[in-house]
Amino acid sequence: MTNNMPEVANRRKQLLEQEQRLKTRMSKIRHKIAVISGKGGVGKSTVTVNLAVAFTMHGHANSVGILDADIHGPSVPKILGLTGQRLQAGPPGVFPALSSLGIKVVSMDFLLLDENSAVIWRGPLKMTAIRQFLSDIVWGDLDFLFIDLPPGTGDEPLSIAQLLPEMDGVVIVTIPSEVSQIVVRKSVTFARKLGMPVIGIIENMSGFVCPKCGAKIDIFMSGGGQKIAKELNVPFLGSIPIDQKVCEDSDRGVPFIVEHADSQASKAFMEIVKKIEAFLKSREKQSNTKMEVK
Ligand SMILES: Nc1ncnc2c1ncn2[C@@H]1O[C@H](COP(=O)(O)OP(=O)(O)OP(=O)(O)O)[C@@H](O)[C@H]1O
Numbered sequence: 001m002t003n004n005m006p007e008v009a010n011r012r013k014q015l016l017e018q019e020q021r022l023k024t025r026m027s028k029i030r031h032k033i034a035v036i037s038g039k040g041g042v043g044k045s046t047v048t049v050n051l052a053v054a055f056t057m058h059g060h061a062n063s064v065g066i067l068d069a070d071i072h073g074p075s076v077p078k079i080l081g082l083t084g085q086r087l088q089a090g091p092p093g094v095f096p097a098l099s100s101l102g103i104k105v106v107s108m109d110f111l112l113l114d115e116n117s118a119v120i121w122r123g124p125l126k127m128t129a130i131r132q133f134l135s136d137i138v139w140g141d142l143d144f145l146f147i148d149l150p151p152g153t154g155d156e157p158l159s160i161a162q163l164l165p166e167m168d169g170v171v172i173v174t175i176p177s178e179v180s181q182i183v184v185r186k187s188v189t190f191a192r193k194l195g196m197p198v199i200g201i202i203e204n205m206s207g208f209v210c211p212k213c214g215a216k217i218d219i220f221m222s223g224g225g226q227k228i229a230k231e232l233n234v235p236f237l238g239s240i241p242i243d244q245k246v247c248e249d250s251d252r253g254v255p256f257i258v259e260h261a262d263s264q265a266s267k268a269f270m271e272i273v274k275k276i277e278a279f280l281k282s283r284e285k286q287s288n289t290k291m292e293v294k
């Protein structure tokens with residue numbers, strides 16, 4: 001029998017050091033918000049990026065980061081026009097990529113050989129990657145870290161919940177249809193079980209206003225997000241309509257809410273930003289009161 005005790009002790013020491021690094025790095029980020037959904041393709045990545053852009057443009061320049069924690073289907077780099085970037089390493093650690101608006105971005109996409117490469121990993125490896133993204137990346141001092149997640153309640157959201165217990169909360173994205181509402185319940189249950197506050201629900205792809213005739217067509221119905229929020233007793237943050245420009249800008253890698261600030265969808269985003277700000281303020285107030293009581 002080989003004696004692997006020193007190896008085990010060494011590994012344990014490395015893990016403890018990494019945990020300490022994670023705590024130190026994360027303590028420099030004031031707010032951490034994850035974007036989740038029960039279903040795929042409802043607009044999580046689009047919402048994550050546009051929220052990051054909105055906060056950058058409204059008083060938090062050079063103080064916003066995005067962790068693209070969708071290991072199998074990273075799409076934040078594409079939406080921000082960062083495809084093909086590589087992460088640079090230096091003595092303090094690995095540096096995030098920087099978008100044109102000064103948003104710091106880390107994504108699995110920056111570690112893959114090319115756009116066609118696929119990550120074929122089981123849960124523990126994904127958790128290791130996410131842990132490293134939090135502990136070994138030089139995020140610096142940030143006001144916000146937005147975390148984009150794959151759909152559902154699998155390894156990635158679970159890792160984030162476990163690694164960031166101090167997180168401000170989750171934003172749940174849905175589309176209005178009843179099928180989507182059913183899975184919103186799962187997201188809310190997941191967040192509650194893991195002790196993550198639900199900041200609120202966003203109804204994306206909520207109706208389409210014809211640019212030619214102005215008629216509103218509810219392609220995926222409308223109002224479902226609000227209904228389910230009420231039913232589950234969680235805040236409703238707002239509805240974002242379908243806008244062809246959202247899709248076009250994402251594909252072009254330009255920030256939609258900057259390019260089309262006057263659109264109904266951009267205005268909806270800005271209303272959502274205000275509600276998130278109000279949530280964060282009331283949370284801060286609550287924790288200050290708790291500290292005073294102690
Ligand atoms: N309000 C909108 N109007 C028009 N297109 C939209 C809107 N929201 C998202 N899209 C488009 O829908 C597609 C899916 O969006 P996105 O990738 O953000 O979804 P997702 O929930 O992150 O998907 P996944 O579950 O695969 O991670 C993208 O092409 C995006 O540009």
Ligand SMILES: [Mg+2]
Nearest residue numbers: 044045070075
């Ligand atoms: Mg996505």
